[in-house]
Amino acid sequence: MDQGIRIEGLSKRYGEGDTAVDALKEVNMSIAPGEVVGLVGPSGSGKTTLLKCLGAVIEPTRGRMTLGGEVIYDSADGGWKTPDLRALRRDRIGFIFQAPYLIPFLDVIDNVALLPMLAGQTNGASRARALELLQALDVTHRAKAQPSELSGGEQQRVSIARALANQPPVILADEPTAPLDSERALAVMRILNQMASQYQTAIIVVTHDEKIIPIFKRIYHIRDGRTVEEAGAPRKAAHPERGGNDKIIHAEETIVAEEFHILKPDIT
Amino acid sequence: MISLAGRDILHSWGRFVLTGIGLGLLIGATLTMAGVYRGMVDDARVMLTNSGADIWVVQQDTQGPYAEASSIRDDVYRGLLGLPGVAQAASVTYLTMQVRHGDTDSRTMVVGFEPGQPGEPGYLVAGRRLLRGHFEAIADVKTGFRLGERIRIRRHDYEVVGLTRRMVSSGGDPMVFIPLKDAQEAQFLKDNDAIISDRARTAANPALNRPGVPGLLDAVTAAQTINHSVNAVLVKVGAGNTAETVAREIRRWKHLQAYTREQMEEILVAKLIATSAKQIGMFLAILTIVSAAIVAFIIYTMTLGKIREIAVLKLIGTRNRTIAGMILQQAMGLGLIGFVVGKISATLWGPAFPKYVLLETGDAVRAFVIIMVVCALASTLAIRAALKVDPATAIGG
Numbered sequence: 001m002d003q004g005i006r007i008e009g010l011s012k013r014y015g016e017g018d019t020a021v022d023a024l025k026e027v028n029m030s031i032a033p034g035e036v037v038g039l040v041g042p043s044g045s046g047k048t049t050l051l052k053c054l055g056a057v058i059e060p061t062r063g064r065m066t067l068g069g070e071v072i073y074d075s076a077d078g079g080w081k082t083p084d085l086r087a088l089r090r091d092r093i094g095f096i097f098q099a100p101y102l103i104p105f106l107d108v109i110d111n112v113a114l115l116p117m118l119a120g121q122t123n124g125a126s127r128a129r130a131l132e133l134l135q136a137l138d139v140t141h142r143a144k145a146q147p148s149e150l151s152g153g154e155q156q157r158v159s160i161a162r163a164l165a166n167q168p169p170v171i172l173a174d175e176p177t178a179p180l181d182s183e184r185a186l187a188v189m190r191i192l193n194q195m196a197s198q199y200q201t202a203i204i205v206v207t208h209d210e211k212i213i214p215i216f217k218r219i220y221h222i223r224d225g226r227t228v229e230e231a232g233a234p235r236k237a238a239h240p241e242r243g244g245n246d247k248i249i250h251a252e253e254t255i256v257a258e259e260f261h262i263l264k265p266d267i268t
Numbered sequence: 269m270i271s272l273a274g275r276d277i278l279h280s281w282g283r284f285v286l287t288g289i290g291l292g293l294l295i296g297a298t299l300t301m302a303g304v305y306r307g308m309v310d311d312a313r314v315m316l317t318n319s320g321a322d323i324w325v326v327q328q329d330t331q332g333p334y335a336e337a338s339s340i341r342d343d344v345y346r347g348l349l350g351l352p353g354v355a356q357a358a359s360v361t362y363l364t365m366q367v368r369h370g371d372t373d374s375r376t377m378v379v380g381f382e383p384g385q386p387g388e389p390g391y392l393v394a395g396r397r398l399l400r401g402h403f404e405a406i407a408d409v410k411t412g413f414r415l416g417e418r419i420r421i422r423r424h425d426y427e428v429v430g431l432t433r434r435m436v437s438s439g440g441d442p443m444v445f446i447p448l449k450d451a452q453e454a455q456f457l458k459d460n461d462a463i464i465s466d467r468a469r470t471a472a473n474p475a476l477n478r479p480g481v482p483g484l485l486d487a488v489t490a491a492q493t494i495n496h497s498v499n500a501v502l503v504k505v506g507a508g509n510t511a512e513t514v515a516r517e518i519r520r521w522k523h524l525q526a527y528t529r530e531q532m533e534e535i536l537v538a539k540l541i542a543t544s545a546k547q548i549g550m551f552l553a554i555l556t557i558v559s560a561a562i563v564a565f566i567i568y569t570m571t572l573g574k575i576r577e578i579a580v581l582k583l584i585g586t587r588n589r590t591i592a593g594m595i596l597q598q599a600m601g602l603g604l605i606g607f608v609v610g611k612i613s614a615t616l617w618g619p620a621f622p623k624y625v626l627l628e629t630g631d632a633v634r635a636f637v638i639i640m641v642v643c644a645l646a647s648t649l650a651i652r653a654a655l656k657v658d659p660a661t662a663i664g665g
Contacts, residue, residue, distance in 0.1 A: 048663060057583065057660040089659075090585020097662060101580045103272075105279030110270055117269050118585055146279075162584075174663050 003069045004032045004202040005054070005170050010063030012049050012225075023049040024060070025225040031202040033169065036193050038213060039206045041222035047206045050222065051172050054204070055093055056085040067092055068169030090118055094163030094171035094201070098178045100155035102147035108158050109134065109143040115165040126165075133161035136198065137191060153184040160191060164199055171196075173205040182211050189215050272590070273597035276574075287566050288602055291559060292609020295639060298555040299614040300621070302631050305541075305548045307624035312536040314434045315443075316529060318390030321502035322511040324527045325357075325518055331525075333362050333499040334438055334532075335540045340524065342452070342498045351517055353509035358385030359498035361451045364441055367411070368420040374411050376444045377437040378421060380451020386502035389445055395430035402450055406430035408442035410622075421446065422454045438540045440623040448498070456495035466492060556642060559606070564646035567599045571650035575657055582659035592651045599647035603639045610635075 012024040023046045031037050041047050052058045054065065056072070059080065065073040072088060073080050082088050089095075102111045112130035117123065134140045137157040142150055150158065156176060163171045173192065177185035189205075189212045196203045205216070213219065220227045277284050324333065325340070325348060332338025345357040361380035366373040381387035383398045389406055395415045398404045405426040407413040413428045420426075426446060435443040446454070458466065467489055471477050477485045503526075505514045515526035527535065571578070578591060611632055618625035 051663055052660050055583070055663060057658075057663065086582070086585050086587060089583060095580075095583055095662070097580070101576060101662065103577050103581070105272075105276040106270065110275070114270060115584055118587075118590075123269070172663075 003169065003200075004030065004035065005204070006030045006064075006066040007054070008064045008066075010050070010053060010065065011061045012046075012053055012058070013061045023225050024053065027063070027222075027225070027227045029204075029220055029227060031170075031204060033200040033202055034197050035218070036189075036196045036203040036205060036216065038216035038219040039204055039222060039227075040208065040213065040219055045222045046225040047222055048174070049225075050227075051174055051204070051206055054170070055095065055172050056080070056088050090115065091166050092168050092170070094166070094168040096156075096159050096163045096171060096173040096176045098175040100147070100152075100159040102155055102158055102162070104147055106147075107143070108139065108145050108147065108150070111147065111158060112161045112165050115162060119166055129165060130161065133164055134158070136195070137161050152180060153187060156180065156184075156188050157191060160188075160195060164195060164201065167199065167201075169202060171201055171203045173203060175207055175209070176205065177207065177209045177212055185209060185212055186215070271597070272594040273601065276570075276594065277598060277601055280570075284598075284602065285605065287562075288605030289609050291562055291566075291602060291606035293613055294555060294559050294562065295606045295610025295635070296613030296617070297610075298552060298559070299610055299627060299631065299635055300618060300625055301548050301551050301555065302635070303614060303618055303625035303627045304621065304623055305545055306626035306628055306631065308438070308440070308541045308544060309537050310626050311434065311436050311440070311624050312438055312541065313533060315436065316532055316536070318432075318435055319387055319502060320390065320504065321386040322505045322529060323503040323515050323518065324532050325501040325503060325522075326499070326525045326527070328523055328525050331527075331535050331539070333360070335535050338499050338525075339497045340499075340501065342448075342496050344498075344522070344524065345501045347522060348501055348503055348518065351514065351521070353505050353514040353517070354503055355506035356386055356504040357501050358382045358387055359448055359501050360387040361448065361455055361499045362437075363451065363455045364437065364439070365421070365454075367444055369413060369417060374413075375441050376407075376411055377439075377441045378451060378454060379443050379445045380448040380455070380498070381445055382448050386504050389430075389432040389435055389443075391432065392430045393433050395428070397430055398445075398447060399429075401447055403427065404429045404447070406432055406445040408435045408444070409433050410436060410442035411444060413444075419444070421450075422457060423459070424450070424454075426450075434624070436624070438536055452495050452498065456497065463493070556638065559639070560642045560646045563599055563602055563606075563643050564649050566602065567595060567647050567650040568653065570598065571595055571654050575654075576662070578654050578657045579659055579662040582657060583662045588655055591654050595651050595654055596644060596647050599643040599650070600640060603643035607636050607639050 007027055007029040010024055010027040011022065014021045014023055027050060039047055039050065049058070053060045060073060060075065062075045064071065064075065071081055103114065106114065109127055109130045112133055113126035116126035116129050131140065131143065134143055137160060139154055139157050139161070142154055147155060147158070177188050180188060192203055192205065195201065207213065325344065326332035326338035327340050330336045330338045342359045345359050348354050348357040359382065362377055364375070364377045367376045367378065379387070388397070392406065393409060395406070398406065403424060403426050405419060405428050407428050409431050413419060415428055415431060417428045418425050419428060437443065470488055470492065471485060476488045503514065505511050511528040515528050518524055518526040581591060614627055618627055
C-alpha cells in the first residue's frame with residue numbers, strides 16, 4: 001500500500017471566518033498500485049477539491065499525502081515537500097479529463113510524447129514511449145492523425161496514453177466516461193483496469209456514471225467533504241501474485257463483453 | 269522538444285498566413301511611406317548634384333530659388349565671373365506651371381538655363397541636348413512626354429528633344445528644361461489682352477505720356493515688355509578654391525545671398541521638406557501603433573481560443589516559459605510573415621507611385637527590428653492572459 005496513494009486527515013477550507021467553507025474534512029484514502037477505485041458523490045460534495053489537492057493544483061489546509069511511498073505533502077511538516085509542483089504533476093501524476101482535451105495542433109503521437117519531452121527525455125525516446133503506449137491501447141494506426149480526426153473513444157484512449165506517458169504512480173481521472181455511450185464507457189473502464197494492472201498505477205476515477213460504478217472493486221463515497229469507503233460490486237478475491245484485481249476485472253469484462261458484445265483487445 | 273508554436277501555426281496556417289498577409293500589406297504601406305521620405309531627400313540631393321553648381325546666388329535675405337521666391341537681374345552673372353575663384357556662372361529660372369501636351373495638362377517645374385552652363389540637366393537617358401536657342405525642351409521621364417512630342421508652355425510650342433531622369437522639384441513635380449530666354453518670357457510674359465490693357469494704362473498716365481517728351485512713352489512700354497530678371501545664378505568654382513570662400517566673397521561684395529551645396533541641401537532637406545517629413549513621421553507612428561494593435565489583437569484572440577489547452581498544458585507540467593515562448597514565437601512568426609509580405613509589396617508597388625520611392629536596405633533592417641520588437645511587445649498581453657490561466661480549470665469541467 002505504501003507504493004500507491006495514502007491520504008491521511010486531508011482537509012481543505014475555502015475562505016475565512018464566517019464565510020469559511022470546509023470542502024474536505026479529515027479525508028482518509030489509500031489505494032494500492034494497480035488498483036482502480038471509484039470516487040462518487042453528489043455535486044458540491046468535494047470530489048473536485050479532493051482531485052485538485054491530489055493533483056497538486058491547490059494546497060490542502062491540513063493533512064498528509066503520500067505518493068509512491070514518498071510524502072508529497074504534510075501540513076505538520078511545512079506543506080509541500082517540493083517547491084516545483086509543476087514537475088511533481090508532470091512526473092508523478094497522470095490526468096485524464098472528462099473531455100480528452102488533446103492538444104489540437106499536435107498529432108496523436110506527439111500528444112503522448114509531449115510529457116516525456118517536457119520531463120527532459122529526448123525526442124526519440126519520448127516517441128518510442130508514446131508508440132509503446134499507443135500500441136498497448138490499440139491506437140498505433142492513428143499515431144500520425146490529428147486529434148480532430150479521431151472518434152471520441154480513440155481520443156479518450158490517447159488521453160489515457162498521455163496520462164501514462166511518464167509512468168506516474170497515480171492517475172487522476174475526472175469523469176472520463178461522461179461524454180461516452182455505455183459501450184464506449186465500459187471499454188474505457190476496461191482499458192483503465194488493464195493499464196492499472198499492466199503498469200502498476202493507482203487510478204482514482206471520479207464519476208457520476210452509474211453504468212460503470214459496478215465495475216469498481218472499491219468505491220469511496222464522498223459527502224459533505226467526508227469519505228466513506230464501501231465495497232463495489234460483488235467481487236472475487238484479487239490475484240495475490242499480481243498485487244491487484246485482475247481476476248475481478250476479468251470477471252467483469254466477461255459480463256460486460258456478454259452484455260455489450262465488446263471484445264477484449266489483444267493487450268499483452 | 270516539439271515546437272509548440274510551429275505546430276500551432278501549421279495547424280491553423282490559413283488563418284495565420286492570411287493575418288500575416290494583412291499585416292504585411294500594412295507594413296508595406298509603412299515601408300513605402302518611409303521610402304517616399306527617402307525619395308524626397310534623395311530627389312533633392314540628386315537635383316543639386318545634377319545642376320552641376322557649387323554655389324547658388326540668390327536675392328539677398330531670401331532662401332531661393334527652391335524654398336523662396338528670388339529675383340535678381342540677369343546680368344549679375346557677368347559681375348560674378350569677375351570674382352576670383354569663379355570658373356562658371358549662369359542664370360537660371362524656376363517656375364512651377366501647367367504644361368499642355370495633347371489634350372492634357374501636366375504639372376511641371378519649367379527650368380530656364382543656358383546650354384553648356386551650370387543648371388542644365390546632368391545627363392540624358394534619350395535624345396539630345398538643346399541645339400537651338402528657342403522652342404526646344406528636355407523633359408524628365410516622369411512628365412510622361414516622349415521624344416519628338418510637342419508641348420505648349422504659355423503661348424509657345426516646344427519640341428521635346430531629350431529626356432532626363434531624377435530631375436524633380438522638392439514638391440515632386442518633374443522638370444522641363446528650356447532655353448533661358450524662353451523661360452524668362454514664359455515666366456513674365458503676359459497675354460495679348462493684358463499687354464494691350466497695360467499699354468492703354470501707361471498711355472493714359474500723364475507722367476509717362478508727356479507731349480513735350482517724344483519717345484518717353486515708347487521707352488516705358490518697351491521696358492515693361494522686356495524682362496531682365498532671373499531667379500538665381502549658379503556658380504561653379506575653379507580649381508584650388510573652396511565654395512565657402514567664394515560664397516563669402518559674393519555675399520560681401522555683391523550684396524547677394526550665396527549658398528554652398530551643403531547649405532542648399534540643408535534648406536531643401538531640413539526646411540523645405542521638413543513638414544512633409546513630419547507628416548510622414550506621423551503616418552509611420554500611426555501605422556506602427558495600428559500594426560501593434562493588430563498583432564496584439566490577433567495573438568490575444570488566438571491565445572483565448574486555446575485557454576483550455578493552455579490549462580491542460582500547465583496542469584501536465586508545462587513550464588510558464590514554454591507557454592510564453594509559444595505565444596512569443598507565434599507573434600514573431602506573424603511579424604516575420606508580415607515583414608516579408610510588406611517588403612515584397614513595397615518593392616512591387618513602389619515604382620507605381622508618382623513620387624520617387626527609395627527603399628533603403630537600412631530602413632528595411634530597422635523596420636524588421638521594429639516589427640519584431642512591436643510583435644514581442646504586442647504578445648505580452650496574450651502571454652499575460654495565458655500565464656493567468658489556472659491549471660485547476662482543466663479539472664472539474
